[in-house]
Each structure stands twice: as C-alpha cells, then as structure tokens.
Amino acid sequence: MVELTRKASGHSTGFKRFYSPRPLVSPEITVRGIGIREQMPPCQIQRPQGTGDFLLMVFHDPASASTQSSWDVVQPEETMMIWPPRCGQYYGNSHKRYCHSWIHCDGARVRKIIRESKVSVRHPFVVGNSACFEQCLAEVHRELVSYVRPDAVIVGNLLENCLRDLVRRQNADSGLERVPxxxxxxxxxxxxxxxxxxxxxxxxxxxxxxxxxxxxxxxxxxxxxxxxxxxxxxxxxxxxxxxxxxxxxxxxxxxxxxxxxxxxxxxxxxxxxxxxxxxxxxxxxx
Known part of the structure; x- marks a missing residue:
C-alpha cells in the first residue's frame, strides 16, 4: 500500500509504503516497509511488544526514542535508533510535529550487517547527516519495485554500505559538528x-x-x-x-x-x- 498525501499548501507530507505482497522474501533478507521523511502529528508511538523485525529509524526533528515506556528524554534532530525484533518501541514527540525515515527489515544478512558493523542497537545516537540513510531507502525501494525479482544481494549491500558509513563517521568524530x-x-x-x-x-x-x-x-x-x-x-x-x-x-x-x-x-x-x-x-x- 502506498500512502502519499499533500498539505493544502502543496507541501509533501512524506512517503511510506508497506509492501503487500512483499517483493523480496528470503532467509537472507526481507523488507516489510519503508518510509522516507514521513511527517507525523504530535504523538507518541507505543509498541510494548515491538515488531517481528528490525526497525531502523532516523528522526529529522527532535523526538524521544527508547525501548522502555520511561522515555521522556527528547533527542536532537538527526538521531538514529535501531530496535531489534520483539523489542519495545517507544518514540515520538507529544508536543510538536516531527519527521522521520525508517525501514522494517529482517533476515540472516540483516542480522550479520548490524552485528559486524557494530552500529548501536537499542540506544539512540546522533548521525549528524542522514542524507545517506534517505538515499539508501530510496535505492532499496527502487530495487524492490523496479524488478520482478529484486536482488537480495543488492538490497543487503545498500543497507550494509549505509550503516558502515554512519558508524565510520560517528567513530571518526563522536562530537559531530552541528549542521548550520x-x-x-x-x-x-x-x-x-x-x-x-x-x-x-x-x-x-x-x-x-x-x-x-x-x-x-x-x-x-x-x-x-x-x-x-x-x-x-x-x-x-x-x-x-x-x-x-x-x-x-x-x-x-x-x-x-x-x-x-x-x-x-x-x-x-x-x-x-x-x-x-x-x-x-x-x-x-x-
């Protein structure tokens, strides 16, 4: 299902798609849904049981993100959070609108990528520049909808390169300079x-x-x-x-x-x- 809406002013309110049926389902990798700069009203999302897959999310505006219900700390913009399967998902901003990009995915390759890249899981971290994540999601979506048989290796490579780049830049400078x-x-x-x-x-x-x-x-x-x-x-x-x-x-x-x-x-x-x-x-x- 594709959900595309526009404000009365003509501004895009973002993109999200949950794939049904899923175009790529394999033991190595499966993608359930993708959202790119989805605009959200003031709200708090609470999923105590989480989902059955990994949820990788970047907040482009200040928002809270946690695995527990006590999650009143608002993280700065350009913060990433990764929730593993069946882990409580609590996030949002009850006072202001916020924008986020995300992907629901799982499989042996996804687990290996997250493990070997040593990216932080269950704890939010500032990425500073999320452009590579947005580009990754756009390219994954393109691969999923452009071919009758999407290539799991290509999708896995896109995710791996993106996460490795985020970790490399985070390690290079843990105190990333704030974007002007x-x-x-x-x-x-x-x-x-x-x-x-x-x-x-x-x-x-x-x-x-x-x-x-x-x-x-x-x-x-x-x-x-x-x-x-x-x-x-x-x-x-x-x-x-x-x-x-x-x-x-x-x-x-x-x-x-x-x-x-x-x-x-x-x-x-x-x-x-x-x-x-x-x-x-x-x-x-x-």
Missing part, C-alpha cells in the same frame, strides 16, 4: 516543497550565505549540491506519485515542478535509467 541552521533551512525547504520554483540565489539568502559558500558547504555536509538535492527530491517524489493511477505522467511532472513533459521524462530517465511510463508499468507488476 541555514543549511537545514534550505534542505527543509527543498524536501517539503520540491515543486517550488526557487533559485540558487534565494537558497543562499535563506541560508544567510553567499552562493559560492552555500554551494561549497551544502555539498560538504550533504554530499550533493543544492541544485542536485532539489532534482533528487523532485525525481524521488515523482517516482512515488507515479503509483497513483489517477494522475497522468504529465500531471506528475507538473506536481514536482516540471511543466515540460519531455524535460521531465529526460530528467527522470537520467536518474533512474528508464522513463516515468516504464516506472509506472514496473509498479503495476509488483
């Missing part, structure tokens, strides 16, 4: 409203930086330039919107900021390797 508020404002604007027409100059003004400094610092922190980040969010959001059969391909392009259907198709194919129409057909086969 100006850069966070620009990324938030891009992620919440990818269809909005915004120039590099407007982004720089929002960040309180010069254009060269914004371009340099943004890429240092998030791994891509501001313009590349905007294109990625547009194309990823378009891929999710294509699951809605009530929208034409042209309408999907317009919703993510591409009024020219030919330009939209060109940018989409450049990113995914096939056209929006081909992506829709692949979605229908899963």
């Amino acid at each position: 508020d100006g850069l966070l404002k620009v990324r938030q604007l891009i992620s919440e409203a990818p269809a909005r027409e915004i120039t590099l100059g407007q982004m720089a003004a929002l960040a309180g930086m010069s254009i060269p400094n914004l371009s340099l610092r943004f890429k240092q922190v998030f791994g891509v330039s501001p313009v590349e980040c905007l294109i990625q969010h547009r194309i990823h959001h378009a891929a999710h919107l294509l699951a809605n059969q009530n929208l034409t391909v042209t309408e999907v392009g317009q919703l993510v900021g591409y009024d020219d259907p030919f330009h939209f198709s060109k940018m989409f194919k450049k990113h995914y390797g096939f056209s929006p129409r081909a992506m829709r057909q692949r979605e229908l086969r899963t």
Whole structure:
C-alpha cells in the first residue's frame, strides 16, 4: 500500500509504503516497509511488544526514542535508533510535529550487517547527516519495485554500505559538528516543497550565505549540491506519485515542478535509467 498525501499548501507530507505482497522474501533478507521523511502529528508511538523485525529509524526533528515506556528524554534532530525484533518501541514527540525515515527489515544478512558493523542497537545516537540513510531507502525501494525479482544481494549491500558509513563517521568524530541552521533551512525547504520554483540565489539568502559558500558547504555536509538535492527530491517524489493511477505522467511532472513533459521524462530517465511510463508499468507488476 502506498500512502502519499499533500498539505493544502502543496507541501509533501512524506512517503511510506508497506509492501503487500512483499517483493523480496528470503532467509537472507526481507523488507516489510519503508518510509522516507514521513511527517507525523504530535504523538507518541507505543509498541510494548515491538515488531517481528528490525526497525531502523532516523528522526529529522527532535523526538524521544527508547525501548522502555520511561522515555521522556527528547533527542536532537538527526538521531538514529535501531530496535531489534520483539523489542519495545517507544518514540515520538507529544508536543510538536516531527519527521522521520525508517525501514522494517529482517533476515540472516540483516542480522550479520548490524552485528559486524557494530552500529548501536537499542540506544539512540546522533548521525549528524542522514542524507545517506534517505538515499539508501530510496535505492532499496527502487530495487524492490523496479524488478520482478529484486536482488537480495543488492538490497543487503545498500543497507550494509549505509550503516558502515554512519558508524565510520560517528567513530571518526563522536562530537559531530552541528549542521548550520541555514543549511537545514534550505534542505527543509527543498524536501517539503520540491515543486517550488526557487533559485540558487534565494537558497543562499535563506541560508544567510553567499552562493559560492552555500554551494561549497551544502555539498560538504550533504554530499550533493543544492541544485542536485532539489532534482533528487523532485525525481524521488515523482517516482512515488507515479503509483497513483489517477494522475497522468504529465500531471506528475507538473506536481514536482516540471511543466515540460519531455524535460521531465529526460530528467527522470537520467536518474533512474528508464522513463516515468516504464516506472509506472514496473509498479503495476509488483
């Protein structure tokens, strides 16, 4: 099931999908669901018995995360939490809206990856920059919906590379430098409203930086330039919107900021390797 909603303002409220039937089920790895920047209302999620799989989650806004019901400590933004199977899951923010990305997965390969990467389990930790986690989830989703038989090795490699990168950066500097508020404002604007027409100059003004400094610092922190980040969010959001059969391909392009259907198709194919129409057909086969 795909759940895609938009606020009255036109801002995206995130993406989540629980796969039914699951496109990849093997002793090595199985994925039950994925969420990318899902927006949540003020709430507290309480699952005393947890779930039957691993839940890997990154909070993009301040929120609590624990394995016990006494979980009143609010963690800073860009905090990750990993819950093992059948472990109590308590998280959220009862006072403010929050945004999070997550994946439900399990299998022998997943357990080995988590064990050998030595990533923290049951205890929240600050990742500083969650861009690689979001990219990982997007690529895993792409693998699951783009092929009749998704490759468990590819999915496992994506998860392993992501977790190893997070652990490496965490070990390199346990006191990770806080991401400047100006850069966070620009990324938030891009992620919440990818269809909005915004120039590099407007982004720089929002960040309180010069254009060269914004371009340099943004890429240092998030791994891509501001313009590349905007294109990625547009194309990823378009891929999710294509699951809605009530929208034409042209309408999907317009919703993510591409009024020219030919330009939209060109940018989409450049990113995914096939056209929006081909992506829709692949979605229908899963």
